[in-house]
Amino acid sequence: MNSKMNERELLNLLLSLLSRTTPHGQERTLAPLLPAGGGWDEADNYIIEIGNSTTLFACHLDTVCAERVKTKPCLRDGMIYSAKQRCPLGADDKAGILCLTAMIHANIPGVYVFHAGEECGGVGANYIAELYNLDQFKRAVEFDRRGINSVITKMGWEVTCSDTFAHALCGQLGMGFFPDPTGVYTDVLSYTDTIPEVTNISVGYYANHTAKEALNAA
Numbered sequence: 001m002n003s004k005m006n007e008r009e010l011l012n013l014l015l016s017l018l019s020r021t022t023p024h025g026q027e028r029t030l031a032p033l034l035p036a037g038g039g040w041d042e043a044d045n046y047i048i049e050i051g052n053s054t055t056l057f058a059c060h061l062d063t064v065c066a067e068r069v070k071t072k073p074c075l076r077d078g079m080i081y082s083a084k085q086r087c088p089l090g091a092d093d094k095a096g097i098l099c100l101t102a103m104i105h106a107n108i109p110g111v112y113v114f115h116a117g118e119e120c121g122g123v124g125a126n127y128i129a130e131l132y133n134l135d136q137f138k139r140a141v142e143f144d145r146r147g148i149n150s151v152i153t154k155m156g157w158e159v160t161c162s163d164t165f166a167h168a169l170c171g172q173l174g175m176g177f178f179p180d181p182t183g184v185y186t187d188v189l190s191y192t193d194t195i196p197e198v199t200n201i202s203v204g205y206y207a208n209h210t211a212k213e214a215l216n217a218a
């Protein structure tokens with residue numbers, strides 16, 4: 001249904017996604033920028049299925065900011081910053097939205113969940129964990145980790161995936177990815193009761209939740 005996006009299309013989409021912050025409650029304002037063919041649930045999660053898959057891919061739509069404001073993203077030395085310092089840029093997790101969108105355009109099979117309210121304690125993910133049947137899934141991969149080469153194996157105290165799985169994924173990703181046990185909460189932690197292998201991988205942002213937040217644009 002789709003076709004692969006080229007670099008210019010990806011950069012343009014990224015800048016559009018970053019142009020305004022998206023506090024929880026405003027997730028649906030991103031609808032025009034999201035890939036077509038999915039549906040919104042009652043909790044404002046946006047979900048798209050490609051093919052028949054046992055993999056759940058995840059990111060979150062909301063960003064840390066009290067209001068929906070313009071950020072003026074600017075590119076300097078290969079990094080994107082916000083020219084306005086009132087709010088974080090929102091690369092956490094607009095960078096994740098970009099990854100999932102690119103994968104959907106490349107027709108990679110999976111169930112793609114664009115979560116609502118991650119920054120408010122996983123509102124959308126908790127809704128899914130409670131109401132949806134997740135038995136079909138063997139693995140969940142979220143795109144919501146700072147830096148460029150972490151494959152998260154632990155979130156807080158909880159071991160979320162096996163070493164075998166983490167090493168296999170690092171091998172597939174290449175680019176210096178390594179199993180990293182220093183993870184914190186993200187949406188898919190809500191799914192560890194049902195889904196055996198759960199991880200979160202780096203998408204290139206730094207200093208998230210601060211006004212100095214930056215995104216590696218390479």
Ligand SMILES: [Zn+2]
Nearest residue numbers: 092093118144
């Ligand atoms: Zn995040």
